[in-house]
Amino acid sequence: MADKITEEQTQHIAGLAKLELKQAELPEFTQQLNDLLKMLDTLEKVDTTGVEPTYTVTDQINVTRKDIAEDWGERDALLKNAPDTSDGLIKVPAIIDESEDE
Template identity: 40%
Template sequence: MLDRDAVHKVAHLARLKLTEAEETQFATQLSGILDYVEQLNELDVSDVEPTTRAIDVANVVREDKLQPWQEREDLLDCAPDRDGEFFRVPKISTNS
């Protein structure tokens, strides 16, 4: 069983501020999850192929071919903002 001190340590590492009540609550909830995972570990899955989905899925894709745009001016006319022969886009700030 996970205790409150372990939850406190993980919360500290994740830079989370939890109340004592939340630490107690999460200790109980996380212990339940770990107990369930332990039950799953008891299953024999040696004949089960690893998968990411319950059903097979196939993407339908086309070949990516570079093709020049014939009507450059028509394309630029669709732009919400332009600067001569270029699209004008909003500046992206790198400040966090």
């Protein structure tokens, strides 16, 4: 049985998925994650010796196609969904945090 995860670990896991929990949310999320992990821990009890894992149930294996670019001609419509644009481009905050270099 795995050790219980702490509130710090919960915040760490959230961070891995680019999420941040509010301090007030942490106790409940931590409790729920621990309950769910307790549930997942029961999987270990099932004997799966020699059993192959199944990751998909499709009957289509190795579907290939020619790698041809298609121009949908929908640039303007696509940009309409972007939260912030400028001159036909999507605007984002600074990618390089200069303070980290100091």
